Amino acid sequence: MSKIHKERRIPFVVANWKINKLQSDVMDFLEKVNEKVPGEKVVETGIAAQDLFLADMVRATADSPIHIVAENVHWEDNGAYTGETSPKALKDVGAKYVLIGHFERRKFFNETDSTVNLKVTAALRNGLRPIIDVDEDMSTYAQFMDAQPSVAQVSAALAGVSVDQIRKVTIAYEPTWAIGSGEAASADQAQKAAYLIRQTLAKLYSPVIAEQVRILYGGSVTPNNAREIMSQEDIDGVLVGTAALDPDKFLQLVEIAKDPSVPNFDIDHV
Ligand code: 13P
Numbered sequence: 001m002s003k004i005h006k007e008r009r010i011p012f013v014v015a016n017w018k019i020n021k022l023q024s025d026v027m028d029f030l031e032k033v034n035e036k037v038p039g040e041k042v043v044e045t046g047i048a049a050q051d052l053f054l055a056d057m058v059r060a061t062a063d064s065p066i067h068i069v070a071e072n073v074h075w076e077d078n079g080a081y082t083g084e085t086s087p088k089a090l091k092d093v094g095a096k097y098v099l100i101g102h103f104e105r106r107k108f109f110n111e112t113d114s115t116v117n118l119k120v121t122a123a124l125r126n127g128l129r130p131i132i133d134v135d136e137d138m139s140t141y142a143q144f145m146d147a148q149p150s151v152a153q154v155s156a157a158l159a160g161v162s163v164d165q166i167r168k169v170t171i172a173y174e175p176t177w178a179i180g181s182g183e184a185a186s187a188d189q190a191q192k193a194a195y196l197i198r199q200t201l202a203k204l205y206s207p208v209i210a211e212q213v214r215i216l217y218g219g220s221v222t223p224n225n226a227r228e229i230m231s232q233e234d235i236d237g238v239l240v241g242t243a244a245l246d247p248d249k250f251l252q253l254v255e256i257a258k259d260p261s262v263p264n265f266d267i268d269h270v
Contacts, residue, residue, distance in 0.1 A: 003233055005211040006233050006234070006236070008211075008212075009211075009212070009214050009236045010040070010041065010042075010043065010044050010214075010236075011043045011044070011230065011236055011237045011257040011258070011260075012043070012044045012045075012046070012170060012214050012216060012236055012237035012257075013043060013044070013045050013046070013237050013238055013240070013250075013253050013254050013257045014045070014046040014047070014048060014069060014097070014131060014172075014216065014237070014238070014239045014240065014244075015046070015047045015048060015240055015241075015244030015245075015250055016048045016069075016071065016099060016102075016218070016239055016240065016241050016244065017047065017048060017049045017050070017241075017244070017245060018071070018104070018241060019050055020245055021049065021050075021053070021245070023053060023056070026049060026053050026056070026057060027056070027060060028247075029047075029247050029250075030047075030057065030060045030061060030064075030066070031060075032247040032248075032251075033064075033066070033247050033250060033251055034060070034061060034063070034064040034066065035064065036251050036254075037064060037065055037066055037251070037254055038065070038254070038258060039065050040065040040067075042258055043237075043254055043257045043258050044065075044067065044237075045065065045066045045067065045254055046066065046067040046068070046069040046096070046097050046131075047066060047067075047068060047069060047244075048069035048070065048071045048097075048099050049068070049069075049071070050071065051070060051071075051072075051085050051090075054068055054070060054090070054093055054094075054095055055093040055094070058093060058094035058095070067096040067097055068094060068095050068096060068097075069095065069096070069097040069098060069099060069131065070085065070090045070095045070097070070098040070099070070128075071098075071099050071102070072085070072098070072099065072100070072102075072105060072119075073085060073086070073087045073090055073098045073100065073119050073122065073123055073128070074086055074087070074119070074122070075087075075115065075118035075119045075121075075122040076122070077122070077125075077126065087119075087122045087123050087125070087126035087128055088126050090126070090128055091126045091127050091128055095128060096128070096129060097128065097129045097130070097131050097170070098119075098123050098128045098129070098130055098131065099131050099133065099172075099239075100116055100119045100120055100123065100130045100131065100132050100133065100157070101116035101119070101120075101132055101133045101134070101153070101157060102133045102174070103133060103135050103174055103176050103179055104179075106135070113152070113153060113156035113157065114156070116132070116153070116156065116157045117156055117157055117158075117159050117160070120132060120157050120158070120161060120169070121160055121161065124161065124165045124168060124169075129168045129169070129170065130168075130169050130170070131169075131170045131171075131172055131216070131239070132154075132157045132158075132169060132170070132171050132172065133172050133174050133218070133239075134149050134150055134153045134154055134157075134171055134172065134173050134174070134197065135149070135150050135153060135174065135175065135176055136148060136149065136150065136175035136176050136177065136193075137149065137150040137151070137152075146189065146192070147173075147175065147185055147189035147190065147192050147193040148193070148196070149173050149175075149193040149196055149197050151196065151197075151200050154171065154197055154200045154201070154204075155200065155204060158204060163205055163206075163209060166201070166205055166209060166213060167209070167212055167213070169213060170213070170214045170215070170216060171197055171201075171213065171214070171215050171216070172215075172216040172217070172218050172239040173190065173193045173194055173197060173215065173216070173217055173218070174217075174218035174219050174239060175189075175193070175219050177219075178218075178219025178220050179218070179219045179220070179241065180220070180241060180242065181219070181220055182220050183220055184219055184220035184221060184222075184225050184229070185217065185219060185229075187225075187228040187229050187231070187232055190217040190229050190232060190235055191232035191233065191234055191235060193217075194215040194217065194232065194234035194235045195233075195234045197215050197234075198210045198211070198213070198215060198234050201213055214236040214237065215234055215235060215236055216235070216236060216237045216238055216239045217229050217230075217235050217237075217238055217239070218238060218239030218240065218241070220242075221238045221239075221240045221243060221253070222243045222249070223243065223249055223252035223253055223256065226238055226252075226253050226256045226257075226260070227256050227260050228260075230256060230257055230260035231260040231261055237257055238253060238257070240253060
């Protein structure tokens with residue numbers, strides 16, 4: 001869509017640690033990055049971690065612009081759901097964002113379009129900002145080997161989400177085949193997918209609203225491929241697993257997000 005609109009969306013870099021860190025690693029990481037991330041008007045940063053670390057992470061980032069992100073949430077505010085985490089409790093401990101509908105949740109925990117939608121509305125109802133993962137439409141990908149985000153997943157996730165609420169939503173295009181594979185989508189593929197997602201938002205809401213929603217790319221992002229991906233017109237940031245386990249790489253990605261058009265040929269040594 002347009003470059004002017006892209007400039008008005010604040011870039012967003014989100015680490016997704018999955019279940020890869022222990023308590024001591026978490027605090028070491030935050031000590032290394034806390035004072036080095038820019039203010040959230042320049043680049044917004046988030047770290048998604050296991051629930052048991054979130055309260056400590058909120059405290060440890062009290063003076064830093066880093067936002068704390070949950071990796072999952074239940075759709076009920078309270079009740080008899082042993083082992084789940086309520087959106088009310090996440091809000092209460094100070095989480096700001098929550099990942100919803102990650103491919104790994106769909107694959108290993110039977111998450112469906114309808115539970116994703118319940119979680120999105122529960123998060124919004126409780127003042128949490130959802131980062132909704134959208135997968136590849138694998139039948140199209142298998143046929144044409146080209147990026148094709150699941151438009152059905154976008155529409156289903158957003159059922160009942162109002163015009164006011166959609167401004168609080170971030171969409172992340174994460175093709176299944178790129179997650180943890182070392183094979184990221186090309187910048188062109190990622191742009192095409194983000195464009196299709198934005199068009200879907202334009203149809204569901206309006207073209208003006210669609211330009212206000214941030215769309216991230218995720219799947220084997222590293223400091224080496226992030227610049228080209230983040231330079232694309234419809235891509236507003238990245239959702240990063242493996243590379244974001246390393247504080248130096250996380251900071252490099254944040255640095256790139258500040259202005260992806262500035263070439264940096266010494267990126268591995270920043
Ligand atoms: P990788 O960056 O390890 O491919 O993981 C991506 C991801 O799943 C982020 O949510």
